[in-house]
Amino acid sequence: MLSFLLLTVCAARAYAALFESPTSELLNTTYDFIIIGAGAGGAVMANRLTEDAGTKVLLIEAGGSDFMNQNISAPGLSSTLTHSKFDWNFTTTPQVGLNNRTVAYPRGFVLGGSTATNQMIFCRGTKDDWNRFANVSGDDGWSWENLIPFIFKVDNMTAPTDGHNTTGQFNPTIHNTSGVVDISVPGVSLAIDSRGLNASQELSQEFPFNLDYNSGDTIGFSWTQSTIHNGRRVTSATSYLTQAFNRSNLDILVNTRVTKLVPVGNYSGKPDMRGVQFAQSANGTVYTMQAAKEVILSAGSVKSPHILMLSGIGDASHLALFNITSLVDLPVIGTNLQDHVFLGNPWTVNANFTLDDVHRNATLAAEQLALWQANGTGFFGLPPTNQFNWLRTNSSVFSSLNTTDPSAGPTSANFELIISDNFASKRVALPATGRFVSMVTNVISPTSRGNISLASADPFDAPLVNPNLLGTDVDVAIMRSAIQAARNFMAAPAWADYIISEFGAFGEAQTDDELDAYIHDQSDTVDHPIGTIPMGTDGALEANLTLKGTVGLRVVDASAFPFIPSGHTQGPTYILAERAASLVRATLSN
Structure with a gap:
């Protein structure tokens, strides 16, 4: 239109x-x-x-x-965008760290670019990230403090779709309400949200509550902020x-x-x-x-x-x-x-409903889509997660590998834990039965370096894309520590009557060698090339x-x-x- x-x-x-x-x-x-x-x-x-x-x-x-296409606008339809007309449809070269697998490498191919096809999570980066950019560039204008006016030009914090009281979910004093990009905390509550919050309180030493990860210090457990307004994706x-x-x-x-x-x-x-x-x-x-x-x-x-x-x-x-x-x-x-590495780790759960039901039940999905079309509410207006953890790897992991911490500093995480109310995997299809909660582990400060190179001189031929995912022992070790943290979080008393067991290959991987094999076999990209x-x-x-x-x-x-x-x-x-x-x-x- x-x-x-x-x-x-x-x-x-x-x-x-x-x-x-x-x-x-x-x-x-x-x-x-x-x-x-x-x-x-x-x-x-x-x-x-x-x-x-x-x-x-x-x-x-x-x-x-066609940036107003329904598949773009509905957050719950984001999974349909890979291998669609809105995707460049790149594929990586065989990735040594992924057992020589090639993986899809989605990039936005529409007005809005990848903001029209991504998972909508909004992060500013950290104080240490930006200060490192300033140091490397020799320009203090790239430092966190000097960028605050530009951060505020972007930031337009809006009410969540359901209009609930957001006290305790973000810090309004560090946000703007007149920037260009609409951002909100989750607009649909999930049954697991209270469990995640309680787990953070029960295990506060390892998973401290962080009121607002966009303060410049991400570390801890937080409510997500996403480029969603009135239940619809916000793009550039x-x-x-x-x-x-x-x-x-x-x-x-x-x-x-x-x-x-x-x-x-x-x-x-x-x-x-x-x-x-x-x-x-x-x-x-x-x-x-x-x-x-x-x-x-x-x-x-x-x-x-x-x-x-x-x-x-x-x-x-x-x-x-x-x-x-x-x-x-x-x-x-x-x-x-450089890119972030994705790994979905599922548990079976004792629940009457998870988002797996929407993914399996066409009638329920149609009802939810109609609800979203009417007023932006329902499960199709959800971001991919309502809560996540940003955490640092124990320094002993790096010393054991005779290397230094690759993150920018103490405000920057080594890995991310994304809580998902469904079976989350880029490698394994949703099982026909069972309900799940997944903890997606993400290597957020990797040491691996890849490259883009020419396949031919024809500009209509795709280049060779080699992100070198999990290309170092350090990145594998970070992922291993992320999985251990995910297991610790899900072992909190808050989940005791909910979690049944670890599922599939994840449950079978217990020793370091088994974990490494599982990591190499099941990991993929988070789609964040830089x-x-x-x-x-x-x-x-x-x-x-x-x-x-x-x-x-x-x-x-x-x-x-x-x-x-x-x-x-x-x-x-x-x-x-x-x-x-x-x-x-x-x-x-x-």
């Missing part, structure tokens, strides 16, 4: 124009900025740059404009782009892939990379446009390095394998890929996110992080982009 509205009003130029293909009107327009990718980073940049009425912006998105398209749709100085081109960036000049030996080539199909017409001021690359941690390598920016020896002329030899491009074009003295980006060795090119997405935030990554990406927009706008006023 919104796409139709934009198309019908664009002739009047009172609003942003949405183009389904490159028209002569678009091709003959001069744009100050061309932004590539409409995820968290690109949408923020499109919004903030068009706040200056004299700045003309073109936003190019490879996917479509429904937030930042919806605001910007009211401005005539924004044009959006969808269903169009940027094939490469091309130099339009040379300054002091540096190529001016403000030329952008794009096409709508592998055999279609290739168009070229030039930004008057800058190109903003916001295509994500997989596609941004892919586009740079196709453009001749990357490891020259790697590019030579595909007869790509090297413009800037930057071997770090595509390396430093770091493939990192800022820093040893990285690819200057502290202001301009690409080293080039002119007119800046990278604003999760690929810019030198280390993975110890939290889910959409929030830090929004925050990074807010500061990036401020940096760019400062150059316009000089």
Whole structure:
């Protein structure tokens, strides 16, 4: 509906124009900025740059404009988005740490990018995360304290769907109610919520209650905060782009892939990379446009390095394998890929209902979907979890491996425990019978590093994606300690009459060797790739996110992080982009 509205009003130029293909009107327009990718980073940049009425912006998105699709909007339908038309449908290379399995690597392919396909958990990152970024980049502007104004630009804390009293579920004094992205605590209560809260109180030394993990210190047991409002997913398209749709100085081109960036000049030996080539199909017409001021690359941690390598920016020896002329030899491009590791650990439970019933019972699911369609309530408005733990591994684990703690510091977790009111696994289908509670363990501060590389010089071929999941003994040890913590938490008296037993391969894995085998066999990705074009003295980006060795090119997405935030990554990406927009706008006023 919104796409139709934009198309019908664009002739009047009172609003942003949405183009389904490159028209002569678009091709003959001069744009100050061309932004590539409409995820968290690109949408923020499109919004903030068009706040200056004299700045003309073109936003190019490879996917479509159907960001209000029901499967995107309904939080409970998020599992349908992998391998859908809203997914790039990447697959990893065989992962040594996963017994040489390949796994799906979902990335958003629609306005909103991966904010339209993720699991909606909102994290800011920690004080130590951001202070480490500041240290690595040499720019104190990336420190936690200096980013608070930008955090508040993102943050719009709203009431949960059911309107319940949220006292004790978050700290309102550290949140904003006038930011762009609507965030809420869970809007549907589950029977296990009181048990999780009681378990934290009973085992407060190991699982201390943390009123608000978005305080900058995540450690402990907390209620989740999610990008959900009135039971519906909030994306960068429904937030930042919806605001910007009211401005005539924004044009959006969808269903169009940027094939490469091309130099339009040379300054002091540096190529001016403000030329952008794009096409709508592998055999279609290739168009070229030039930004008057800058190109903003916001295509994500997989596609941004892919586009740079196709453009001749990357490891020259790697590019030579595909007869790509090297413009800037930057071997770090595509390396430093980091991701979080997912492992679902299930228990059978003594319950009359869990969310497994909704997943098995088509009639019940239809009833719940109708309820959600009517007013956003019911189980389809739920985030993937109402509660979780952020915890640190005992230092003895690292000393035994003759290594140091890989986290950013004491406010940052080594692992996350996500409480799920159902059977949660990316490896095993929901059993035909039984009801479950799962504790998803997540290696949140990994040491493994992977890479993105070229499979061919064809821009319509997917790159090779190697996140190197569980690629080190340290990460396996962190996962092992996470499983032990999960077992400790579920052994609390609060669960005594609820838990029946550990289920399946999880229950069979008790010794360290058995646990390691189970971990390698059952783990997967949390879908949080970052770091493939990192800022820093040893990285690819200057502290202001301009690409080293080039002119007119800046990278604003999760690929810019030198280390993975110890939290889910959409929030830090929004925050990074807010500061990036401020940096760019400062150059316009000089």
